[in-house]
Amino acid sequence: MSTTVLNARTRTAAVLVTTGLLLAGCSSSNGTASSTGSASAGPSAGSSATSRPGTTIAVTVRGNTVTPNGERVKASVGDPVTLVVDADRAGELHVHSTPEQELAYPKGRTTLRVTVDKPGIVDVEDHVADVVVVQLEVS
Ligand SMILES: [Cu+2]
Known part of the structure; x- marks a missing residue:
């Protein structure tokens, strides 16, 4: 019986930890979170549905000023999100999906694509400007 209580408590703790990580963003994700063994829902196939519209977001980078600035953008599970980056410096976009995706871009115009499962x-x-560019609201 006490095992049941323990399990419930552990689960609550896990939820709290997860929420804390989400709220804290990337700055606190040093180590620890590497045991997500069940999360690797890889690309299911090179299916023929290349023509799905998905979502396109124009991103402008001028030094430490990045537009948009934390705006919510709706996206669909499994649909491509295209980020058209126009930058005056090289940098990297960090997508906080599971697993995380890092998309480096050079100075100039670059088209990046991500899919959230x-x-x-x-x-x-x-990460150069240390800002949230967009929050993808994936459903
Ligand atoms: Cu990050």
Whole structure:
């Protein structure tokens, strides 16, 4: 019986930890979170549905100023999200999906594409400027 109580307590703790990580963003994700063995829902196939519209977001980078600035953008599970980056410096967009995706971009105009396999809010950050560019609202 006490095992049941323990399990419930452990689960609550896990939920709290997960929520804390989500709220804290990337700055606190040093180590620890590496044991997500069940999360690797890889690309299911090179299916023929290349023509799905998905979502396109124009991103402008001027030094430490990045536009948009934390705006919510709706996206669909499994649909491509295209980020058209126009930058005056090289940098990297960090997509806080599971697993995380890092998309480096050079100075100039670059088209990046990401796909999120799970519903939820996914932060897209620029680590040079240290800002949230968009929050993908994936459903
Ligand atoms: Cu990040």
